[in-house]
Amino acid sequence: MSRDSLQIDTNGQLRHFLSISGLNRQLLIDILDTAESFAGVTEQTVKKVPLLRGKTIVNLFFEASTRTRTTFELAAKRLSADVLNINVTQSSASKGETLLDTLRNLEAMHVDMFVVRHADSGAAHFIASNVAPHVSVINAGDGRHSHPTQAMLDMFTIRRVKGPDFGRLRVAIVGDIMHSRVARSQINALNLLNTGEVRIVAPRTLIPTHAESLGTHVFHDLQEGIKDADVIIMLRLQRERMQGALLPSEHEYFELFGLTEDKLANASPDVTVMHPGPINRGVEMDSEVADGPRSVILEQVTHGIAVRMAVMSMAMSPRDTAAGQPHAG
Amino acid sequence: MPVERIQHRIRISGGRVIDPANKVDVIQDIYVAGGKIVALGAAPDGFTADAEIDAGKQIVCPGLVDVCARLREPGQEHKATIASESQAAASGGITTLCCPPDTSPVIDTPAVTEFIRLRAEAAGKARIVTLAALTQELKGEQLSEMAALKKAGCVGVSNAMQPLLNPLVQRRALEYAATFDLTVFLYPNDHWLANNGCAHEGRVATRLGLPGIPEAAETAAVARDLALIEQTGVRAHFCRLTTGRAAQMVARARYDGAAITADVATPYLYLTEVDISEFDSRCHLLPPLRTVEDRQRLRDALQTGTLSAICSDHQPHEADAKLGTFPSTEPGISGLDSLLPLGLQLVDEQVITLPDLIHRLTAGPAKILGLPYGTLSVGAIADICIFNPEMTWQLTTASMQSRGHNTPFMGREFKGRVTHTLLDGNRVYSLG
Numbered sequence: 046m047s048r049d050s051l052q053i054d055t056n057g058q059l060r061h062f063l064s065i066s067g068l069n070r071q072l073l074i075d076i077l078d079t080a081e082s083f084a085g086v087t088e089q090t091v092k093k094v095p096l097l098r099g100k101t102i103v104n105l106f107f108e109a110s111t112r113t114r115t116t117f118e119l120a121a122k123r124l125s126a127d128v129l130n131i132n133v134t135q136s137s138a139s140k141g142e143t144l145l146d147t148l149r150n151l152e153a154m155h156v157d158m159f160v161v162r163h164a165d166s167g168a169a170h171f172i173a174s175n176v177a178p179h180v181s182v183i184n185a186g187d188g189r190h191s192h193p194t195q196a197m198l199d200m201f202t203i204r205r206v207k208g209p210d211f212g213r214l215r216v217a218i219v220g221d222i223m224h225s226r227v228a229r230s231q232i233n234a235l236n237l238l239n240t241g242e243v244r245i246v247a248p249r250t251l252i253p254t255h256a257e258s259l260g261t262h263v264f265h266d267l268q269e270g271i272k273d274a275d276v277i278i279m280l281r282l283q284r285e286r287m288q289g290a291l292l293p294s295e296h297e298y299f300e301l302f303g304l305t306e307d308k309l310a311n312a313s314p315d316v317t318v319m320h321p322g323p324i325n326r327g328v329e330m331d332s333e334v335a336d337g338p339r340s341v342i343l344e345q346v347t348h349g350i351a352v353r354m355a356v357m358s359m360a361m362s363p364r365d366t367a368a369g370q371p372h373a374g
Numbered sequence: 375m376p377v378e379r380i381q382h383r384i385r386i387s388g389g390r391v392i393d394p395a396n397k398v399d400v401i402q403d404i405y406v407a408g409g410k411i412v413a414l415g416a417a418p419d420g421f422t423a424d425a426e427i428d429a430g431k432q433i434v435c436p437g438l439v440d441v442c443a444r445l446r447e448p449g450q451e452h453k454a455t456i457a458s459e460s461q462a463a464a465s466g467g468i469t470t471l472c473c474p475p476d477t478s479p480v481i482d483t484p485a486v487t488e489f490i491r492l493r494a495e496a497a498g499k500a501r502i503v504t505l506a507a508l509t510q511e512l513k514g515e516q517l518s519e520m521a522a523l524k525k526a527g528c529v530g531v532s533n534a535m536q537p538l539l540n541p542l543v544q545r546r547a548l549e550y551a552a553t554f555d556l557t558v559f560l561y562p563n564d565h566w567l568a569n570n571g572c573a574h575e576g577r578v579a580t581r582l583g584l585p586g587i588p589e590a591a592e593t594a595a596v597a598r599d600l601a602l603i604e605q606t607g608v609r610a611h612f613c614r615l616t617t618g619r620a621a622q623m624v625a626r627a628r629y630d631g632a633a634i635t636a637d638v639a640t641p642y643l644y645l646t647e648v649d650i651s652e653f654d655s656r657c658h659l660l661p662p663l664r665t666v667e668d669r670q671r672l673r674d675a676l677q678t679g680t681l682s683a684i685c686s687d688h689q690p691h692e693a694d695a696k697l698g699t700f701p702s703t704e705p706g707i708s709g710l711d712s713l714l715p716l717g718l719q720l721v722d723e724q725v726i727t728l729p730d731l732i733h734r735l736t737a738g739p740a741k742i743l744g745l746p747y748g749t750l751s752v753g754a755i756a757d758i759c760i761f762n763p764e765m766t767w768q769l770t771t772a773s774m775q776s777r778g779h780n781t782p783f784m785g786r787e788f789k790g791r792v793t794h795t796l797l798d799g800n801r802v803y804s805l806g
Contacts, residue, residue, distance in 0.1 A: 189583030
């Protein structure tokens with residue numbers, strides 16, 4: 046089964062939100078426009094809309110997360126849905142229950158949507174292939190594969206700051222591309238939105254093989270990679286990468302790939318600096334840059350709520366379930 | 375319970391007899407008596423058949439020999455049993471199966487190999503030979519009692535998919551095996567470079583974010599193995615090459631006179647990394663499916679004979695083993711049912727001639743295993759496969775004989791179907 050038919054129903058509407066690849070440009074723009082309308086809601090004193098009243102959403106997290114889970118929870122509550130947080134690492138998985146059993150049990154409680162995070166690539170896809178036809182699945186991060194809501198909130202932030210024409214933008218993504226689901230989704234989204242140039246910048250140990258096939262230009266030198274960039278997205282560097290012989294030390298990494306005010310001089314004068322968080326200050330970037338005027342890191346977090354509201358409401362908008370595809374794997 | 379063996383006198387008439395070991399490809403009759411082939415062409419004096427098989431418009435060839443099939447017994451009977459998989463082999467025209475030592479318990483004592491032999495005899499549908507563990511419990515530390523295991527009937531030694539981390543242990547194991555004239559079956563895969571990956575390190579793994587296994591995991595292992603084979607003078611066989619480069623290394627070493635052979639498994643001749651598509655766990659194999667170019671180079675190496683056997687690499691699973699996230703599912707394809715039909719597709723695609731294909735499925739693997747089967751010579755054991763090359767059929771959960779239904783070829787329409795299988799001159803399968 047192709048990813049298109051799994052994510053999009055026969056009417057072209059969003060059914061599940063699993064990855065950026067498999068979607069089309071218009072759908073991404075619809076998500077951004079819908080998020081724009083919700084951004085107003087989140088700024089009002091009464092921050093709720095009744096769109097998903099009576100719906101039950103389960104945050105099914107097989108991997109620890111604070112920021113993503115919290116913003117999903119807030120987004121669901123602002124849509125008036127009932128939210129249940131389940132941290133599976135601490136419950137049934139340790140008792141030997143299979144992923145499918147966990148899913149079946151929760152489904153029996155008449156859940157309408159699963160928001161899933163899992164350490165294995167393809168987990169959200171697997172769950173979406175196995176849920177009942179009326180249940181929607183939102184991917185909140187699967188292995189190294191995809192983190193599509195993060196990518197969409199980044200696109201939302203870029204559009205707000207730079208305007209809707211991605212074609213004139215040069216975007217550089219810096220850091221651990223190899224292990225990053227965020228980077229894969231960002232690259233897909235930027236390319237679908239016809240971004241002028243997508244660059245990735247890292248030492249060879251952190252660049253996956255055939256990275257060009259994702260639609261990127263590969264750089265191993267930060268100064269060259271961010272030259273004339275309009276947007277720089279810094280990725281979080283997991284500390285455990287030092288143990289796997291991928292990097293010699295945080296010190297050398299920061300020297301070569303850490304973003305400082307000095308190095309920023311190579312970028313476009315009105316460059317915007319982003320980071321999906323949480324930041325390792327002094328590893329990926331200086332505090333001076335993170336807290337500086339070019340940084341939109343906190344706006345990204347705020348936008349995360351509106352974008353997640355948009356995706357959840359679109360995936361659960363009333364639809365003819367009879368027209369939906371059967372989803373037996 | 376041993377099956378009573380009635381030694382029939384059988385005439386197989388009118389078939390196109392293909393026996394690559396003897397360069398035979400002619401329409402003629404075959405006469406079987408006492409479990410052996412007694413004559414080709416004209417009946418021996420005084421021969422009276424008590425059974426006749428009309429093989430008109432069919433192909434008669436030696437019973438297939440599969441150098442690598444996991445039968446899951448002992449240890450994983452919830453996946454399959456020797457009885458269930460012997461039946462699947464018989465219906466696929468396979469008369470000899472070689473079982474690698476990674477059963478549970480491991481084949482590192484004569485008792486386990488004896489157990490397998492008894493179960494195979496009780497099932498009575500296929501001959502099962504075993505490889506003994508190269509090291510105790512396949513741990514890569516202590517040598518196994520190879521002399522005793524050889525005496526118990528093991529046809530070679532192998533550490534299966536378990537790594538030999540220490541090259542010194544590997545050297546000693548190869549030397550010890552050479553002492554007893556045992557062939558060592560090597561699965562070239564560098565444990566550290568494979569790094570617990572689950573897909574070929576290439577475009578698809580990059581797109582899907584799956585931990586990759588680089589080509590070098592195979593080629594680095596082949597390079598080390600070749601150096602130690604040369605050092606020790608052991609006779610060695612490379613199991614299931616998956617990369618074009620490794621096949622090239624083996625071809626070069628053979629040209630230089632190394633006493634080595636190599637095989638390929640059917641899935642790698644058809645499928646590539648692209649078939650993983652969107653996390654299709656049925657295409658989760660170890661070693662992983664490689665690139666389109668690798669597949670082509672494996673086909674070339676099969677044609678030239680660098681790869682002298684095609685095996686099923688049969689790994690039956692229960693349904694649950696494939697239900698999960700791609701990295702968490704168990705690797706492997708259930709391959710006995712599709713070994714011959716997939717091979718015949720290679721002939722259709724003009725990758726290989728029919729006699730050469732049959733060679734790679736019979737005499738080629740028999741030679742690797744040092745067994746006298748895989749030929750239709752007069753006096754040979756009457757292990758015979760008869761198939762109708764034009765008959766089409768579909769692989770479905772109903773038609774599949776293996777207990778494991780884990781195959782990406784499910785639903786596939788095949789051309790060429792086995793109609794009769796003889797083992798030791800006894801009919802162990804007849805279609806319909």
